[in-house]
Amino acid sequence: MGDRIELGRRGEQLAADYLTARGYRVIGRNWRCREGEIDVIAEHGGETVFVEVKTRSSTDFGHPFEAITLGKMARMRRLAAAWCEASSTGTRRRIRIDAIAIIAPRTGSPSIEHLQRLS
Amino acid sequence: MKLGRTSSVALLGMTGTLVEVEANISSQLPGLVIIGLPDTALSQASHRVRAAASNSGMPLSAHHITVNLSPASLPKHGCGFDLAVALACLAAAGGIEQESLERVVHLGELALDGRLRPIAGVLPAVAAARAAGRSRVMVPTACVEEAELVPGMHVIGVASLRDAAIWHGGKFDPEPVDAIAGPVAPVREDDDAGDLADVIGQDAAVMALQVAAAGGHHLLMLGPPGAGKTMLAARLAGILPDLDDDAALEVSAVRSLGGGLPVGAGLSRRPPIEAPHHTATAAAMVGGGSGIIKPGAAVRAAHGVLFLDEAPEFPAAVLDALRQPLESGRITIHRANAVAAFPARFQLVLAANPCPCGLFGVARESCTCPPNLRRRYLARLSGPLLDRIDIHFRVDRVSAAQLRLAPDKPRLTTAQARERIVEARSVARARLARTPWRMNAEVPGRWLRSDGVRPSSSSLAALDRALERGVITMRGYDRILRVAWSIADLDGASAPSAEHLGQAIFLRKGSS
Numbered sequence: 001m002g003d004r005i006e007l008g009r010r011g012e013q014l015a016a017d018y019l020t021a022r023g024y025r026v027i028g029r030n031w032r033c034r035e036g037e038i039d040v041i042a043e044h045g046g047e048t049v050f051v052e053v054k055t056r057s058s059t060d061f062g063h064p065f066e067a068i069t070l071g072k073m074a075r076m077r078r079l080a081a082a083w084c085e086a087s088s089t090g091t092r093r094r095i096r097i098d099a100i101a102i103i104a105p106r107t108g109s110p111s112i113e114h115l116q117r118l119s
Numbered sequence: 120m121k122l123g124r125t126s127s128v129a130l131l132g133m134t135g136t137l138v139e140v141e142a143n144i145s146s147q148l149p150g151l152v153i154i155g156l157p158d159t160a161l162s163q164a165s166h167r168v169r170a171a172a173s174n175s176g177m178p179l180s181a182h183h184i185t186v187n188l189s190p191a192s193l194p195k196h197g198c199g200f201d202l203a204v205a206l207a208c209l210a211a212a213g214g215i216e217q218e219s220l221e222r223v224v225h226l227g228e229l230a231l232d233g234r235l236r237p238i239a240g241v242l243p244a245v246a247a248a249r250a251a252g253r254s255r256v257m258v259p260t261a262c263v264e265e266a267e268l269v270p271g272m273h274v275i276g277v278a279s280l281r282d283a284a285i286w287h288g289g290k291f292d293p294e295p296v297d298a299i300a301g302p303v304a305p306v307r308e309d310d311d312a313g314d315l316a317d318v319i320g321q322d323a324a325v326m327a328l329q330v331a332a333a334g335g336h337h338l339l340m341l342g343p344p345g346a347g348k349t350m351l352a353a354r355l356a357g358i359l360p361d362l363d364d365d366a367a368l369e370v371s372a373v374r375s376l377g378g379g380l381p382v383g384a385g386l387s388r389r390p391p392i393e394a395p396h397h398t399a400t401a402a403a404m405v406g407g408g409s410g411i412i413k414p415g416a417a418v419r420a421a422h423g424v425l426f427l428d429e430a431p432e433f434p435a436a437v438l439d440a441l442r443q444p445l446e447s448g449r450i451t452i453h454r455a456n457a458v459a460a461f462p463a464r465f466q467l468v469l470a471a472n473p474c475p476c477g478l479f480g481v482a483r484e485s486c487t488c489p490p491n492l493r494r495r496y497l498a499r500l501s502g503p504l505l506d507r508i509d510i511h512f513r514v515d516r517v518s519a520a521q522l523r524l525a526p527d528k529p530r531l532t533t534a535q536a537r538e539r540i541v542e543a544r545s546v547a548r549a550r551l552a553r554t555p556w557r558m559n560a561e562v563p564g565r566w567l568r569s570d571g572v573r574p575s576s577s578s579l580a581a582l583d584r585a586l587e588r589g590v591i592t593m594r595g596y597d598r599i600l601r602v603a604w605s606i607a608d609l610d611g612a613s614a615p616s617a618e619h620l621g622q623a624i625f626l627r628k629g630s631s
Contacts, residue, residue, distance in 0.1 A: 062173075063181035066149045073148070099148065101181070113181070115146055 011055025011102040011110075012039050018100065018112050024049065033082050036075055040100075041083065048095045050080045055102040064101035065115065073097070073118065121180075123210030125220045126253070127203035128244040129188075129195045132412050132452065132459025133372055135247020137224070139189040140200065142207035147183035153204065155188030158196045158410050167198070167229045168205045175233030175281040177291065180212045194456055196411045199238040202227035202257065205280050206287065216288035223275065224248040225283075226266075227259040230299065233280045235259035237301035242375035242382060245269045246368070257283060261301035265382045268371060315354050315533040320521030324351050327512050327626055329536055332358050333543035334559035334605030337445070337467040337507060339430075339500075342514030343484070344477045348470040351514065352426040355468060356392035358536040359423070360544060366422040369462050373414050373421060390423035393465075397432035401440045405450045405463075412452050412459040417444055420465040430469035431499040438504055441467065445507045469508065471497065481516065509560060509598045510626045543608035559605045564597025567604070574603070578617040582624065591627070599623045 016026050019042050027048075028041035040051040052072070054064035076097050084093065097118045104110035121144040128135045138155075151165035165186075172179045186204050188195055203225035210220050226244055228236040241262040246269050248256050255273045258266045263276035277283045278298035285291055318325055324340070328351060331338045338355070340348045362370060367386040375382050395404060395416040402408070406415035417425055425441075427433060444450050448464035473479040474493040479486040486493070505511075547559055556562045566572060573579070582599060585591045591599070603615035603623035612619065 059178070063149060063178075065181050068148050115148065115182075118148060 007055050007057060007104065008053075011104060012053050014055075014102055014104070014110055014112065015051065015053040015100040016040055018114070019044075019049075019051070028083075031083060033079065033086070035079050035082055038076075038079050038083060046094060048084075048093050050076060050083070050095065050097050052076055052097070052099045053102065054099065055104055057103075057105055059103060064103065065099060065113070068099055076118075121211045121213070123207040123212075123217065123220070125203050125207050125210070126224050127200050127226060128224060128247050129193055130197075130199075130240045130244055130247070130376075131194075131457050132406075132414075132461055133243050133369075133376065134460065135244045135250075136190070136193055137248065137251040137253070138193070138195065138200070138203075140203040140207045140225075141187045141189065142204070142211040143185045143187070144180050144211045145183045145185065149181050150183045151179065151186065151208070152184070153186045153188065155191040156194045157188065157200075158194070160198050161188075161195055161200055164198065164201050164204050164229075167201055167231065168208060170231040171201070171229040171233040171280050172205055172209065174231060175279060175284075176294070177209060177214060177281065177284060177289070179208050184208050184211065197238065197240075198228035198236075199226050199240070199244070201229040202235060202259075202280070202283060205229060206283060209284055209289070210287075214289050215284050219287045223255045223257050223287075224253050225257045226262070227257070227277075229280060232296075234296055234299050235277060235279060235283075236299050237261035239377045240375050241265045242268060242368075243372040245272055245274075246372065248272070257286070259301075260298035265371075265375060268368065268382070268386055313350070313353060313357070315358060315536050316530045318347065318351065318354065318530070319525040320517040321347060321351065321514065323512065323625070324514050325531060325536075326622070327510055328355050328358065329540060329609060330602060330605045330626065331355065331466065331468075331510055332536075332540045333609050334509070334547070334601065335466060336509035336560045336602060336605065337469075339469045339471070339505070339508045339511045340514050341471055341473050341497075341511070343479075343481045343516060344472060346514040346516045348514050349426075349428055352394075352424070352428070352468045352470060353392065354533065355426075355466070356390050356424045357533045358540055359390045359466075360537060360541045361388040362386075362390060362422055370422050373419055373461070376414055391420055392424040392426060393417070393420035394426040394428060397427070397429045399433070399437060401434075401437050404437050405440050405444070406452055406459075406461060412454065412457075414461050415450075417441060417463050417465060418450055418461040421462040423465060424468055425465040426468045426470070428470045430471045431496050435499060435501065438499075439501060442503055442507070445504075467508065469500065471500070473497070480513075506594065509602050512626050539609060542611070543605065546608045546611070547604070559601050559608070562601060562604075564594075564600065567597060567600045574600075574615045574620070578615060578620055581617065582620050585624065595627060599627055602626055 024042040024044045026042045031038045038050050039053040042049045054067050056064045099115045101113045102110050123142040125140050127138050129138045209215050210217050228238050230236055237259050242265050245256050245266045249272055257275040260276045260278045266274040279296050342348050367388055371382050393416045404415045404417050406418050444463035450461045450463040452459045474488040475496050476487050478484040586596050603620045606619040606622050607615040
């Protein structure tokens with residue numbers, strides 16, 4: 001159990017570093033509300049980006065993206081709306097939902113994939 | 120652009136259409152969606168393909184794959200597209216050679232472990248691929264023999280998706296697997312229906328069978344239970360000549376669609392016989408079913424014999440459904456979005472009891488049926504149907520005397536009879552060479568009565584007299600002429616003589 005949580009934390013850190021390196025400004029991490037949690041919230045090119053991060057140590061049980069189901073996507077949309085309400089600045093914002101898959105083997109360097117503008 | 124493209128075949132009845140299978144990878148969450156009017160079994164290919172690919176060690180792209188089946192408006196059924204879908208998806212990801220893939224038509228269902236399962240309808244599908252100008256087809260190992268029945272096709276048999284990918288230039292190490300076997304085709308026996316020599320004391324009936332076989336005439340047998348009607352009908356298929364290439368291919372193609380016996384190596388040359396029970400529905404007779412349209416008994420009997428025992432017990436709608444194939448030799452089945460056509464040129468054999476109790480007209484027995492019931496019983500065979508049946512005859516029970524005499528008389532065997540019939544048919548074909556017809560049964564009366572074809576007036580005397588006295592109608596007159604020609608062909612005569620016409624009149628006495 002502890003291993004899995006640690007793997008997830010490591011993945012989220014890797015994702016945040018990855019986004020920062022690509023010019024994103026990370027404005028929130030692990031934002032929680034009653035509906036659930038948003039892993040990373042960032043700003044890029046005038047858009048607010050909500051990022052779901054999935055980390056696996058191998059693809060033995062499928063690719064990390066396969067764990068993002070339709071139900072999970074629907075929850076992401078509700079969470080994004082909840083975040084916008086909670087942090088309302090009175091201005092309109094453009095939002096998008098991204099996903100980052102990290103395959104981080106115990107030894108060797110992790111691989112990162114980034115899907116933008118999920119529908 | 121990440122695109123993979125190959126082709127497969129969609130079957131509608133016996134007609135195949137080449138279908139282009141395209142796969143496109145887009146940067147979305149993983150998923151495999153098949154569009155282009157798939158049915159349920161085909162939609163579920165997405166699950167089979169994903170599992171089979173990853174269990175073959177070639178997992179599909181972790182992005183969204185859209186598979187399009189074109190023409191998109193054509194309904195597509197079944198699991199035969201699995202192989203094409205899987206290879207198009209792998210090609211889209213760049214694992215295999217696109218040029219190689221586009222030259223081959225793919226057929227086959229995938230098991231979750233990546234092996235290929237045999238599918239129904241390989242023969243008509245491969246024939247359709249050839250008709251569309253394609254020369255290479257890839258099929259599951261178990262279907263190779265069937266696919267090779269289509270001449271001029273280069274057939275590639277593969278046991279698994281991995282083998283298929285390697286064939287198309289995929290850089291994978293071969294992993295030998297046990298190919299999934301299909302149903303085993305039975306060893307064919309020519310004489311499984313019994314020999315004509317088994318028939319004792321029914322000389323007239325044996326002659327009638329030969330005449331029917333020689334001329335392709337439909338047949339109605341009337342007789343009490345136990346007279347041997349079923350036994351006689353079963354022997355008709357045995358004395359029919361072997362099928363030619365096109366007919367044999369059609370018979371095997373119907374079998375391939377799941378109608379009847381499995382198809383093995385080599386074409387089956389023997390005409391089929393189908394004997395549906397009298398509780399059969401119209402759909403069972405001509406074919407039908409939701410989604411995939413399956414051939415019915417009349418289609419499975421194409422180029423062979425359709426035997427309806429206890430014919431008056433069949434519902435009138437079922438019997439009348441046979442009128443279209445009797446007329447045109449084809450069956451077309453209409454659905455909201457499709458029309459399927461099947462071959463159905465069969466020889467119809469009807470057997471009936473003379474009345475519900477079956478004893479009317481039998482010596483030393485008395486019929487217990489009231490007269491109006493008896494009349495109604497045979498009236499269930501509609502006029503238009505009986506119109507198309509050239510030979511009507513009565514089969515009586517074999518007497519003790521006939522049985523005692525039987526061992527002394529030489530009897531005709533099936534093989535001998537078949538030789539005579541092959542001979543008679545070739546005579547008829549030569550005579551009809553410059554007409555659109557091939558067998559006596561197809562020839563219209565107008566042609567038979569025309570100058571130069573009509574038998575001499577001396578041989579026609581008895582027939583003309585019967586017409587004058589009103590014993591037979593004009594339609595009956597034509598039918599007797601047709602049958603007389605078949606008898607003459609069997610005898611090797613150049614034209615029907617008075618005696619041949621006499622025999623033909625005898626073969627009409629079963630009813631007016």
